[in-house]
Amino acid sequence: MKKTILIFIGLFFIGFSANAGPISFSVLRGLDFPEIIPDLNGGTIERYRGRRNITNVATFVDNGIDARIRVQGDANEEFEVEIIGSSLTGPGGAMLVHDFQVRDGPTFTFSGTGRFTIRNIGGQLDYAIGQTAGSYNGSIQIRARYTVGLGIWYSETISVTAEISAQSILIVERDELNFGQVTPDPNGSVVAMDSAGNMSNVSGNSFFHGGNQRGLFRIGGQANSVVYISMPNAPLSKGSDDLKLFDIECNRGTSFTLTSSGAKYIRTFGKIDIPASPTPGVYTGTYDVIINY
16 A cells, blocks of 8 residues: 655745844943932932932932943844843942833844944942942943844943942931029029030039930931031020020030941030029020031
């Protein structure tokens, strides 16, 4: 018995570029993220045709700039690009660069002269809680290949920079400074509150009846940073009458180091100059707490 054998011969079509020349790059400028004063809780910013916060709220010091690159290949051929991220390194922990965007991409067509300029390449940057201030540097990789035949990838690196400024210092008053109830020496006196909140006479013989408390402030800023504090003299007033608040001090001295979370609590205290025969009543006022890196 004869058996019939059927053979199907298929035709396979493979698309390819007729010229398939190499693709080359000229980096016109790198990706520069805007300088920021970071959010105390960390966050994410974006630089792509502008700047914006993605997570939490950093303060922008400048605008930054998108990357730009010129690509050279075969005339009138279509090509595609992709960006591969990395991390930026600097004085603190590494910061991840990710979620890239390319204007009008990811596919483009070379001009009749075989050139194309990609004008906007941007992405997002993560910064950590207490990110150390300073300059951070790294690079990303851009790859391109012809779309016909999906051939070999050609690649180039683009520099990436970011600048982290010291975080803003946040001062929150938790307890008011209160010298309590005082019966003053009729000839005038200077009274003082010490670092433990205790009252005493520096001169004269005033009497103290309680209600006194030190001022309490929470200081927030750049983690592990040294800050400096000053508190100028200030008046306490009742109508047209004044008492002088002076020698205002902090229980941590004139400088101290913020914790790894960027916080510190301080107590304030000082002295009051009470003139002879002051008008009885409640004297109030404000004083400046000045803190700088």
